[in-house]
Amino acid sequence: MTDALKNLTVPGPTMIALTEPFWQAVESGRLTVQKCNGCGHHIFYPRALCPHCWSNDLSWVEAAGTGTLKSFSQVHRPAHPGWVPAAGYIVGLVVLTEGPTMLSLILPHGDQAVNVGDAVRMHPTNVGGRMLPVFKTTPDMENLEDAP
Ligand SMILES: [Zn+2]
Incomplete structure (x- = not known):
């Protein structure tokens, strides 16, 4: 199935500054998510604010x-x-x-x-x-x- 997937003509992800670190990691075979430095929750999808405590102090970490x-x-x-x-x-x-x-x-x-x-x-x-x-x-x- 993975060979068939490679040849599909499908829309790709929308890459913006906020999501670029995620897609760059995927390109190198890694999964990253954001982690809130305020409350410690991991966050996905990428956001500018933590949905748990509204902090904007977020870091990208390896998942x-x-x-x-x-x-x-x-x-x-x-x-x-x-x-x-x-x-x-x-x-x-x-x-x-x-x-x-x-x-x-x-x-x-x-x-x-x-x-x-x-x-x-x-x-x-x-x-x-x-x-x-x-x-x-x-x-x-x-x-x-x-x-x-
Ligand atoms: Zn938080």
Whole structure:
């Protein structure tokens, strides 16, 4: 599937000064999120103000690139025609280990079914010529919901 994703003709992310550090990290295979220096919460999507305490003292930090699948949907009729060749793909909400939730393309591990609660790991993937922070189910990882 990842070879097919590379050749899609789909719109890319909107890169602005606020989101540039995130996309630069993804390009190099890393996942970063903002962390509030006022209250300590991790934040995603990128913002100018912390949604928890309204501080504007935010820093970019490395994220583990791991999380748990909170919900997902299999898309059979994409909203954009560029995604039609990949139809049947999965989009899901990933609760990152650091706390924030991220919407992402989900790649199943082989032929295994995707389930809510699955442990996932970031798998930077070339989608339409751009690296995106896609997540892949990882049956070898401990189910993060069961972790203490
Ligand atoms: Zn804060």
